[in-house]
Amino acid sequence: MSISIHSIHKTFGTYKALEDISLEVPNGSLTALLGPSGSGKTTLLRIVAGLESADPGPGRILFHGENVVDIPAGKRQVGFVFQHYALFRHMTVADNISFGLTVLPRNQRPSRNEINDRVAELISLVKLDGLHQRRPHELSGGQRQRVALARALAIRPKVLLLDEPFGALDAQVRKDLRRWLRLFHDEIGLTTLFVTHDQEEALELADQVVVMRNARIEQVGPPQKIYDHPRTPFVYEFLGNVNKLVTPDGVTRYVRPHEIEVKFAAELDLQTDRLAEVQHLFSAGPVASLSVRADDGQFIEVEISRKQLEEMALSVGDKVALGLPATS
Amino acid sequence: MSHSEVTTESRAVRVLLITAAGGVVTLFLLLPLMAVFIEALRKGWEVFFEALRDEAALSAVKLTLTAAAISVPMNTLFGVAAAWAVTKFRFKGRALLISLIDLPFAVSPVIAGLVWVLLFGSQGWFGEWLEKYDLKIIFALPGIVIATAFVTFPFVARELIPLMESQGSDQEEAAVTLGAGGWKIFWRVTVPNIKWGLLYGILLCNARAMGEFGAVSVVSGHIRGETNTLPLHVEVLYNEYQFSAAFACATLLALLALVTLGIKSAIEHFTGHVANGH
Numbered sequence: 101m102s103i104s105i106h107s108i109h110k111t112f113g114t115y116k117a118l119e120d121i122s123l124e125v126p127n128g129s130l131t132a133l134l135g136p137s138g139s140g141k142t143t144l145l146r147i148v149a150g151l152e153s154a155d156p157g158p159g160r161i162l163f164h165g166e167n168v169v170d171i172p173a174g175k176r177q178v179g180f181v182f183q184h185y186a187l188f189r190h191m192t193v194a195d196n197i198s199f200g201l202t203v204l205p206r207n208q209r210p211s212r213n214e215i216n217d218r219v220a221e222l223i224s225l226v227k228l229d230g231l232h233q234r235r236p237h238e239l240s241g242g243q244r245q246r247v248a249l250a251r252a253l254a255i256r257p258k259v260l261l262l263d264e265p266f267g268a269l270d271a272q273v274r275k276d277l278r279r280w281l282r283l284f285h286d287e288i289g290l291t292t293l294f295v296t297h298d299q300e301e302a303l304e305l306a307d308q309v310v311v312m313r314n315a316r317i318e319q320v321g322p323p324q325k326i327y328d329h330p331r332t333p334f335v336y337e338f339l340g341n342v343n344k345l346v347t348p349d350g351v352t353r354y355v356r357p358h359e360i361e362v363k364f365a366a367e368l369d370l371q372t373d374r375l376a377e378v379q380h381l382f383s384a385g386p387v388a389s390l391s392v393r394a395d396d397g398q399f400i401e402v403e404i405s406r407k408q409l410e411e412m413a414l415s416v417g418d419k420v421a422l423g424l425p426a427t428s
Numbered sequence: 429m430s431h432s433e434v435t436t437e438s439r440a441v442r443v444l445l446i447t448a449a450g451g452v453v454t455l456f457l458l459l460p461l462m463a464v465f466i467e468a469l470r471k472g473w474e475v476f477f478e479a480l481r482d483e484a485a486l487s488a489v490k491l492t493l494t495a496a497a498i499s500v501p502m503n504t505l506f507g508v509a510a511a512w513a514v515t516k517f518r519f520k521g522r523a524l525l526i527s528l529i530d531l532p533f534a535v536s537p538v539i540a541g542l543v544w545v546l547l548f549g550s551q552g553w554f555g556e557w558l559e560k561y562d563l564k565i566i567f568a569l570p571g572i573v574i575a576t577a578f579v580t581f582p583f584v585a586r587e588l589i590p591l592m593e594s595q596g597s598d599q600e601e602a603a604v605t606l607g608a609g610g611w612k613i614f615w616r617v618t619v620p621n622i623k624w625g626l627l628y629g630i631l632l633c634n635a636r637a638m639g640e641f642g643a644v645s646v647v648s649g650h651i652r653g654e655t656n657t658l659p660l661h662v663e664v665l666y667n668e669y670q671f672s673a674a675f676a677c678a679t680l681l682a683l684l685a686l687v688t689l690g691i692k693s694a695i696e697h698f699t700g701h702v703a704n705g706h
Binding site for chain 1: 620
């Protein structure tokens with residue numbers, strides 16, 4: 101089910117949290133709301149869920165064409181996963197997952213057996229077999245996250261909303277869970293919108309990335325397109341390492357470290373290249389990164405392959421020629 | 429050998445400090461408690477039970493229980509409602525409401541009693557009106573209940589507000605997105621999370637409701653066998669030089685305190701175990 105957001109505004113007192121937000125989340129997509137803290141991404145997610153209401157006005161939120169602005173959160177059928185999971189501490193895993201089914205009005209509520217079947221199905225779907233009777237405090241962070249996901253899925257939501265889904269996990273679990281969530285999404289095909297401040301996460305996971313800043317959307321597009329063609333300096337800088345270079349004629353350019361070609365100083369092409377001196381070498385990783393100082397005093401970060409580093413036998417103090425990519 | 433001692437004081441200093449602490453506890457806490465029981469039994473069990481079987485004493489016990497039985501549930505209800513409103517919602521006048529909840533703690537109990545006399549006494553604002561309809565509040569059960577309820581109002585709310593504040597509204601919001609209505613959220617999510625704090629608040633509220641002296645003393649009128657609560661009855665007996673009887677009745681209040689403490693430590697013991705699991 102697609103989500104369409106049309107000119108949504110939100111103010112808290114005098115603080116503008118969202119300004120004229122419009123966005124299309126295609127059916128079945130995995131879309132990331134990416135931005136620094138305070139950019140309004142979580143507020144937008146909460147408004148889509150109905151936990152927060154948008155400022156009165158012509159703003160609309162459509163689930164598959166149906167305006168849900170006046171539908172209360174409890175009737176929107178959204179699956180919401182909170183940053184800190186918000187599991188019911190006093191309930192077992194199974195009771196947490198079945199909560200959304202047991203609070204249905206009596207005439208819509210499935211029988212006890214149907215509920216148990218559904219819980220069993222969800223527990224195996226999120227790979228928590230054998231943990232039915234555990235309580236939240238007996239689970240690891242990654243397990244709690246998956247209980248929260250199963251609980252949200254139990255009500256057969258139309259869309260899935262995740263607030264910083266990996267924010268509270270440590271680095272290794274984050275990576276594993278991230279890959280797992282991508283596969284999981286492809287398996288169940290539910291339209292999913294998630295909030296993150298981690299560009300790597302957004303780029304790796306999402307079909308569509310929405311970059312937000314200061315209550316507005318800066319750019320929307322597939323990860324690669326956004327990474328290769330950032331529309332604004334902010335997006336350029338936010339999406340990863342970038343050198344901000346001032347050309348001799350005073351124009352500012354943004355160049356990513358891997359886009360710069362490193363050659364021997366003898367191969368310097370005065371038309372396009374710059375002479376620089378290696379200041380620092382870092383090669384404990386898949387790629388080697390160099391910190392060099394150009395002849396005009398600017399520091400530039402460059403990435404080359406380990407192989408190239410070995411072949412050129414560079415060390416600190418060497419002079420190199422930097423080939424900058426042609427301006428597009 | 430590794431010792432996990434934090435301090436490096438010599439043995440003598442430690443013994444001295446422990447003795448001093450023990451001395452203070454004995455002098456200020458244990459001794460008075462023992463005195464109550466010793467004085468109560470000074471003239472033997474016969475006199476002790478006689479004092480408790482006395483009609484005025486029984487009526488005082490009954491009145492105390494009645495006042496607590498009305499004011500404690502009332503304050504539990506108000507306290508939970510106030511804590512819920514203050515912690516789960518943001519609204520204008522919220523800070524004022526929090527201060528108002530504390531008001532009974534800030535006001536001297538005597539004043540807390542006097543305001544009701546000023547309002548409902550025969551010379552008070554509503555005195556004439558009440559007399560016209562033959563309603564008695566001051567020097568009667570309603571006055572005692574109102575004064576008790578006023579003085580004990582903050583206990584439940586005070587216990588719950590920090591607890592509910594620290595728990596936030598995440599679980600309630602999760603329940604909302606899962607389709608639960610307000611009533612179901614309250615009973616199935618909020619109450620289980622606050623039950624020990626709530627029980628503790630009720631316990632303290634009850635202890636104070638049964639032990640309250642100042643405010644009740646002002647509105648009661650000290651009518652023997654009618655408007656004397658247990659603490660007031662103890663005072664009357666004492667003023668009449670019936671020391672053994674006074675202390676016999678006082679043992680009931682002391683026992684109430686001990687039972688309260690016992691349940692309190694039981695709760696702390698239990699929730700401590702739960703908290704350790706987190």
